Amino acid sequence: MIIEVSFEELSKLLKTKVTLEQVIKGLDMLGTPIDDVDGDLLRVEVFPNRIDMLSPEGLSRSLDGFLGGETGYPLWKMKPSKVEASVSSTIRPFVSFSTVTGASLSETAVQNLMQMQEKLHTTVGRDRKKFSIGVYDLDLIKPPIVFKELPLKEIQFRPLDENSDMTGKEILESTEKGKKYAHLVGNMAPVLMDDSKRILSMPPIINADFCKVTSNTTNFLIDSTGTSEGTNQMVAIVATALARRGGSIGVVMPGPTYLPRRIKVDLKYLKKITGLEINKGTLGRLLEKMRLGYDGDILVPPYRTDIFGPIDIAEDLAIAYGYEKFEGELSPTYSTGKPLKSNELNNELRKLLVGFGFLELKTFMLTSPKILKLSGGYKLKVNNSKSREYSALRQSILPGMFDVLAFNKNADYPQRVFEVGSVFTPDEEPRIAGMIAHKNSSFSEIKSVVDRLVSTISKSPEWVSGEHPFFMEGRVAVSDIGVYGEVKLDISEKLGVPISAFEINPRKLSLQERIL
Amino acid sequence: MHPSEAKLMNLLKLAKTAKASQLVNKLDMNVGVIGRVAYSLSEKGFLTLEKTEESKLQLTKEGKSVKKNGLPERLLLELLPQPLESLQKDRLALNWALKRKWVEIKGNNVTAVLKTPPKTREETLLEKFKELKFEDPELTLLKKRKWVETKKTIDYVLTLTDEGKTTSVKEKVTQVTPDMLMGKKWKTLDFQSFSPNTSVPNFYAGRFHPLTDTIEKVRRVFLDMGFTESEGPYITSSFWCFDSLFVPQDHPAREMQDTFYLDGTIDLPPVAEKVASIHEQFWGNWDDEESKKKVLRTHTTAVSAKILTETKPPAKVFQIGRSFRNETVDYKHGAEFYQVEGIVVDEDANFNNLIGYLKNFFGKLGVPKIRIRPGYFPYTELSAEVDVWFEHKKSWLELGGAGIFRPEVVKPLLGEDIPVLAWGLGLERIAMMNYGINDFRELYKSNLKTLRNRRSLI
Structure with a gap:
């Protein structure tokens, strides 16, 4: 996902002075690459493993470590919180809170906070189903707070950016967010209330307007509710970002405790998997560049959602060392190359047909039912294609090839084309098909080609007269390997030129094996 | 001499002078190609070449169709009476019929005033179209309705010069045949020479994608x-x-x-x-x-x-x-x-x-x-x-x-x-x-x- 961050804003948050070039290279080599630079605006791609970097605060925290401005386990002020919470919800059983006091946010910082919240919602939050996050002006709220469920009709408050009070039902029916997320609640909806019974929010739909965060807000309440474990991490990501704006974090229960997670990792394992020759001193120094702590154990901050075990530490180690500094060395295990027989056969057929003067085509296996109508429809369709052009799987290469010839009416004749590919009958099967179009194209011409092609590579099968949807009656030969003949005139009349064609299954050829 | 030049010279030796259009069948070439061959011969001084342009009146596709099927406004009469909105397609014909006062619109209905109106000038003109002269002022009636167009045809008048009359035309061989290779026959023949700048048909190889x-x-x-x-x-x-x-x-x-x-x-x-x-x-x-x-x-x-x-x-x-x-x-x-x-x-x-x-x-x-x-x-x-x-x-x-x-x-x-x-x-x-x-x-x-x-x- 892409976030937009002002370079100036980012520079202010960094502990050392850096140039734009250093930031671009730093972010690229940290694994959050720059997508685009537009004047002061950086568009940064953040992958789902580093959702702690969805804000300039988070980006600056990592960049400080990586560029050397401030390394080691990040420190933030902690202050006991007076907020108490009681919680009971079956719709969103996982709930976490924290407070941050004494932070100051510019207009841009408020925008960035909202951007982070929205990105968390749409990605790891699975569009608010799994997690949603709320941030409130703590000074406008009277704790203790209660998280519980109420019937929709008993819910009444003025939602964010609305002009008047609305009931829960009205919110779901007439606000944009309400309509979008109504499916996540039922006749009962979870609400967060303060001691004067005012509703602060109806998660995961919308917050109340009266306690919204502005650039005047200095004390914050943060909540995350959800249907899965992980709300603690969501709250910690937001709270530690606000802490970088000078705030002190207050622990509220239920909620994160902000104690580091300890992971034990064997140095030998890290050396083996990265290939780096390092000692404990270097290990500590490198991990501290990634804002991890090291005291023999590895200390992981609460906002890192991507570190499960030793392999994840190994990646941070390699990033800290610098991917570009790895020399690279091939593994010593000896082996010899071995091609697939089926591809060797396909290549042999290709070479023969090219020798016969055929031009190779590559077309899509996914095609439109309209094109496949010629072959009596399709045997296999995809259920959800964005485009009808790609909504069915071909059961023969020939219909697409007719289309190619129709598209190439202005190209010089004779036209000789072929394709090696797969079809779905509905089983996946390999096919090789060819077509000749010019004013003297005939049954005997295509027979010469197929006879030569097949007899060069295989025992010839027995061809008999038959019937086929693409071919003229009395001018078609069929066998267990495929079909060839003169194309039906209601097809070739569209091109205004006689066409002959073949399609065979190379897997059915009886091949002559090499001895050596 | 190139074989097509030789063929043209041989024909002209009989007639002395001819229009290119008259030679199309005999030479199996179109007027344009004959013109080019003749031009090359004129460069050599064997003939003179005079380009002529002739304009001819002809009926357009629509004109032919009207001549065959009748005037649109006359055809319209057969459909009437009709409500106005069902005549959207025939808007043009309707306008003409109204102009001629053949029909009238009452309320929302179009009805015929005349069942079989007298023959119009347009119809007369179409009938005797072949006799019409360019300068005929009445032609504008047909032009206005895009039923006639003028077509230009280009032709060449070729006349042998004195030098052309006396020069001997010997056709050079282009394609060597097995027959020529028998009994040293080829020794008696002249062979056309080819330039590397000659345009030739494209040759295409079979290729991989x-x-x-x-x-x-x-x-x-x-x-x-x-x-x-x-x-x-x-x-x-x-x-x-x-x-x-x-x-x-x-x-x-x-x-x-x-x-x-x-x-x-x-x-x-x-x-x-x-x-x-x-x-x-x-x-x-x-x-x-x-x-x-x-x-x-x-x-x-x-x-x-x-x-x-x-x-x-x-x-x-x-x-x-x-x-x-x-x-x-x-x-x-x-x-x-x-x-x-x-x-x-x-x-x-x-x-x-x-x-x-x-x-x-x-x-x-x-x-x-x-x-x-x-x-x-x-x-x-x-x-x-x-x-x-x-x-x-x-x-x-x-x-x-x-x-x-x-x-x-x-x-x-x-x-x-x-x-x-x-x-x-x-x-x-x-x-x-x-x-x-x-x-x-x-x-x-x-x-x-x-x-x-x-x-x-x-």
Whole structure:
């Protein structure tokens, strides 16, 4: 996902002075690459493993470590919180809170906070189903707070950016967010209330307007509710970002405790998997560049959602060392190359047909039912294609090839084309098909080609007269390997030129094996 | 003398003077070609050439149709009476009929005033069209309705000069025939000479598709590096495509807008039990039905996952095959595209080896300068992106992904956690770089002219 961050804003948050070039290279080599630079605006791609970097605060925290401005386990002020919470919800059983006091946010910082919240919602939050996050002006709220469920009709408050009070039902029916997320609640909806019974929010739909965060807000309440474990991490990501704006974090229960997670990792394992020759001193120094702590154990901050075990530490180690500094060395295990027989056969057929003067085509296996109508429809369709052009799987290469010839009416004749590919009958099967179009194209011409092609590579099968949807009656030969003949005139009349064609299954050829 | 010149001279020797149009049948050439041949003879001083232009009146397609079927406004009368709105198509005819006061509109109804109106000037003119003269002022009546046009015909009057009358015309041989080679007959003949500047019909070779050339190049690199080629089915289960690769069952990539789903299910392999327990451990949920869903593979890694269950380390395996994404097709995305993927399964392999393979692989492919930076894939840790340097754009462009498969992927599939290095890239990107193509769709357009004329790369 892409976030937009002002370079100036980012520079202010960094502990050392850096140039734009250093930031671009730093972010690229940290694994959050720059997508685009537009004047002061950086568009940064953040992958789902580093959702702690969805804000300039988070980006600056990592960049400080990586560029050397401030390394080691990040420190933030902690202050006991007076907020108490009681919680009971079956719709969103996982709930976490924290407070941050004494932070100051510019207009841009408020925008960035909202951007982070929205990105968390749409990605790891699975569009608010799994997690949603709320941030409130703590000074406008009277704790203790209660998280519980109420019937929709008993819910009444003025939602964010609305002009008047609305009931829960009205919110779901007439606000944009309400309509979008109504499916996540039922006749009962979870609400967060303060001691004067005012509703602060109806998660995961919308917050109340009266306690919204502005650039005047200095004390914050943060909540995350959800249907899965992980709300603690969501709250910690937001709270530690606000802490970088000078705030002190207050622990509220239920909620994160902000104690580091300890992971034990064997140095030998890290050396083996990265290939780096390092000692404990270097290990500590490198991990501290990634804002991890090291005291023999590895200390992981609460906002890192991507570190499960030793392999994840190994990646941070390699990033800290610098991917570009790895020399690279091939593994010593000896082996010899071995091609697939089926591809060797396909290549042999290709070479023969090219020798016969055929031009190779590559077309899509996914095609439109309209094109496949010629072959009596399709045997296999995809259920959800964005485009009808790609909504069915071909059961023969020939219909697409007719289309190619129709598209190439202005190209010089004779036209000789072929394709090696797969079809779905509905089983996946390999096919090789060819077509000749010019004013003297005939049954005997295509027979010469197929006879030569097949007899060069295989025992010839027995061809008999038959019937086929693409071919003229009395001018078609069929066998267990495929079909060839003169194309039906209601097809070739569209091109205004006689066409002959073949399609065979190379897997059915009886091949002559090499001895050596 | 060129054979066509000789033929023309022989004809003129009989007639002395002739119009090119009179010679068309005898020479089997059109007037334009005769003009060119005559011009070449006039340069040599054998004849004089006079270009004539003649304008002729003729009926247009519509004019012919009116002459045959009758005046539109007269035909309209047969349809009446009619409500006005049903005559939208015949608006033009209606306007003419109104102008001639043949019909009237009452309320919303159009009715005929005259059943069989007298013959109009237009009709008379069309009947005697052949006798009409250019300057006939009445012609404007027909011109206004775009029923007549003037056509210019060009012709040449050819007259032999005195020199042309006396010169001897000897036809030179163009095509040597077996007959000429018998009994030294060729010794008595004159042969036409040809210039290398002569235009000749195009000759086309049978050729491989540029993607085939690219595939063969990549195959050779892998085979040289000691890799075994492999392949797998296009239709697979969500299990192989996602679950076995540590992609949570609620991951956005699995949604309908990214993945093509097919009707039916595919039974889970025995290893699914182990994979399910990993999912439950990490995300607390697992649904067999979700895992059985039939999909068009979204990446060749689905095949690599299956290969792991059949592999005895150490192993080096590669595949080049198509994958499918439910994308809106544009200049850089296709719904169907080729992926290239290599894996190294080796107890002793490490990240530095992966970098080594990447440098070796892209170096052998001929990519001049690459950069490896951190990346992210759900199924790899460590993960890397490979960028290629574009000198003319002075920027890095993403070319492929790489990494070491996560222990959570390897352990259930292989039975033990040993390093599996992997990397992949889009084949079309390589072909586009090689052939200087900027649009993905260009590769699958099947434009015969482009395919026939493309320059081979060595």
